Amino acid sequence: MSKLLDVEDVTARECCAPLNGPAIGEGEAAELAQVFKALADPVRLRLLNLIAASESGEACVCDLTGPFELSGPTISHHLKVLRQAGLITGERRGTWVYYRVMPDAITRLSTFFTLPMAAPA
Amino acid sequence: MSKLLDVEDVTARECCAPLNGPAIGEGEAAELAQVFKALADPVRLRLLNLIAASESGEACVCDLTGPFELSGPTISHHLKVLRQAGLITGERRGTWVYYRVMPDAITRLSTFFTLPMAAPA
DNA sequence: TCACTATTTCGAAGTCTGTCTAAGTAGGTC
DNA sequence: GACCTACTTAGACAGACTTCGAAATAGTGA
Numbered sequence: 001m002s003k004l005l006d007v008e009d010v011t012a013r014e015c016c017a018p019l020n021g022p023a024i025g026e027g028e029a030a031e032l033a034q035v036f037k038a039l040a041d042p043v044r045l046r047l048l049n050l051i052a053a054s055e056s057g058e059a060c061v062c063d064l065t066g067p068f069e070l071s072g073p074t075i076s077h078h079l080k081v082l083r084q085a086g087l088i089t090g091e092r093r094g095t096w097v098y099y100r101v102m103p104d105a106i107t108r109l110s111t112f113f114t115l116p117m118a119a120p121a
Numbered sequence: 122m123s124k125l126l127d128v129e130d131v132t133a134r135e136c137c138a139p140l141n142g143p144a145i146g147e148g149e150a151a152e153l154a155q156v157f158k159a160l161a162d163p164v165r166l167r168l169l170n171l172i173a174a175s176e177s178g179e180a181c182v183c184d185l186t187g188p189f190e191l192s193g194p195t196i197s198h199h200l201k202v203l204r205q206a207g208l209i210t211g212e213r214r215g216t217w218v219y220y221r222v223m224p225d226a227i228t229r230l231s232t233f234f235t236l237p238m239a240a241p242a
Numbered sequence: 243t244c245a246c247t248a249t250t251t252c253g254a255a256g257t258c259t260g261t262c263t264a265a266g267t268a269g270g271t272c
Numbered sequence: 273g274a275c276c277t278a279c280t281t282a283g284a285c286a287g288a289c290t291t292c293g294a295a296a297t298a299g300t301g302a
Contacts, residue, residue: 024170029167033165037157040157043150053140053144062249110231191261198260198261
């Protein structure tokens with residue numbers, strides 16, 4: 001069960017609406033905006049980068065607290081935001097909690113920004 | 122000449138640091154976060170979509186005000202945020218101001234989210 | 243069970259954002 | 273020039289976000 005993982009997984013509902021696509025609906029825009037809001041913070045961006053770039057593909061909170069001059073609760077808060085956006089997932093193993101990125105969510109964003117033909121005029 | 126275009130073009134400074142990459146610096150993270158902050162609003166997301174999806178590749182403000190139940194100044198504010206993030210560019214032609222997306226900025230974002238090998242262990 | 247560590251949740255203070263109305267600027271028409 | 277439309281800027285206000293310290297929860301080991 002997911003006591004830790006209060007993931008809304010916002011990205012999963014609507015799949016791959018491209019930026020170029022017909023017309024993003026109000027709801028879809030709100031969900032997508034939520035994901036970007038999660039990314040719209042330097043700390044969260046670096047956290048995501050640290051997790052994504054870690055050799056084993058995952059990082060524990062103790063590894064993520066060091067690089068920042070921020071309190072533990074603050075890091076935890078940012079991780080929660082990333083989690084709720086469906087960008088990362090956390091798993092407790094013994095004393096520590098390990099986070100890893102959700103590749104599908106990242107790939108989906110890449111797809112969103114892929115312009116089939118940049119402004120064909 | 123840019124009387125209208127107070128574009129900071131945040132995305133141009135650092136090129137294509139991938140999410141998987143070595144380690145995003147503090148400055149780079151701040152700049153990137155600025156771009157995502159611009160995208161972190163449903164209205165701006167839909168504005169960008171409307172501009173990107175328009176047949177001619179550009180849209181005038183008058184076309185962009187209709188779909189929203191928001192005042193003109195509010196739409197103008199959101200367009201300014203997108204402009205300052207380097208995501209769109211505006212040009213006045215006669216009475217109307219036309220906006221178009223900056224393909225390079227969009228492509229750069231796509232690159233950022235492209236995971237060469239999702240978690241190469 | 244008790245103490246200790248790791249992490250999250252809670253509540254509060256300060257700051258930023260989205261929205262509005264009112265006013266200003268640019269361009270076109272009479 | 274006077275007036276109209278299109279758009280932006282300025283100022284104000286409510287609500288959301290970031291951050292913190294303190295307290296709560298989860299797990300380990302004596």
